[in-house]
Amino acid sequence: IISPDSVRLENGTSLCSGRLEVKSNQSTQTWSSVCQQDFDQQDAEVVCRELGCGAPSVLQGVLYGDVEPPMRTTEFQCGGHESALLDCRSSGSDRTTCSPGKPVGLTCSEPVRLVGGASRCAGTLEVKHNGEWRPVVYSDWTLKTSAAACRELDCGSAVSVGEREESSYRSVWRIRSDCVESGSALRECAAPDFSFSSSSSFLNLTCSGKPSPCWDNLQL
Structure with missing residues (x-):
């Protein structure tokens, strides 16, 4: 089972749990954590689906470790039906700072x-x-x-x-x-x-x- 190459969950107990990271630059293979304030349940549903996992069961900050600011990310505006997070609409501008201790921690149910x-x-x-x-x-x-x-x-x-x-x-x-x-x-x-x-x-x-x-x- 191959994980997608644009989103991942880090520091969790399986492929279906961890701190959410999104590949922000394909050429340099740079990954960025996502600010908790830029993410909601519909976004979580899309990420879990993209990873091949079940529905989101926990959506909480600092669950899988803190990261040092700044975190560079856009605000995702998913409808919940998309097959990939990067298919969702976004705010169009990157946030260059994020409150310490506020990265998205996500747990999807195992399929x-x-x-x-x-x-x-x-x-x-x-x-x-x-x-x-x-x-x-x-x-x-x-x-x-x-x-x-x-x-x-x-x-x-x-x-x-x-x-x-x-x-x-x-x-x-x-x-x-x-x-x-x-x-x-x-x-x-x-x-x-x-x-x-x-x-x-x-x-x-x-x-x-x-x-x-x-x-x-x-x-x-």
């Missing part, structure tokens, strides 16, 4: 889910990429691997892991268990599986489950 089970914490593991949800093929997963996945899904501990047979020609992902156990996010460990057949064994996972934190109100 992974469990479907078809009795709750959101049980079922077939799926990963989203390019707008399409694909199941994960069953391989060498253990309860140790499953425990890491359950934590990422905010679903407590692992209860069981198994396979589910399906007659299908669906595109699928293969996720390396050693990559997940090393602490990497599920989406970072996913690779396309090109071994198409009329029957597939999908990864079925059951976690103990626990309430998810509520991020109804995004805070700046």
Whole structure:
């Protein structure tokens, strides 16, 4: 899964969280942090989409480290439907200063889910990429691997892991268990599986489950 080359999230725990930086000069490969006052929820939705992540769950300054001023950035004016941040309208002028401690810190939800089970914490593991949800093929997963996945899904501990047979020609992902156990996010460990057949064994996972934190109100 390739990250775009015009935006990135730095100092986070995965590709979907960190301090927002935008490439301000393609020729010199210069990156700039974004002022918190120049960014809102619609802008965040566009960034998360561009990174291939889920919806924004936290939008907050100084969450992933401070930066030294000045920060040079424009005020983004996204409608929320754009596919890339640089496609959004902007203020047209660069801000040359930004209050210390006010860079945008953004956390997008990971594009992974469990479907078809009795709750959101049980079922077939799926990963989203390019707008399409694909199941994960069953391989060498253990309860140790499953425990890491359950934590990422905010679903407590692992209860069981198994396979589910399906007659299908669906595109699928293969996720390396050693990559997940090393602490990497599920989406970072996913690779396309090109071994198409009329029957597939999908990864079925059951976690103990626990309430998810509520991020109804995004805070700046």
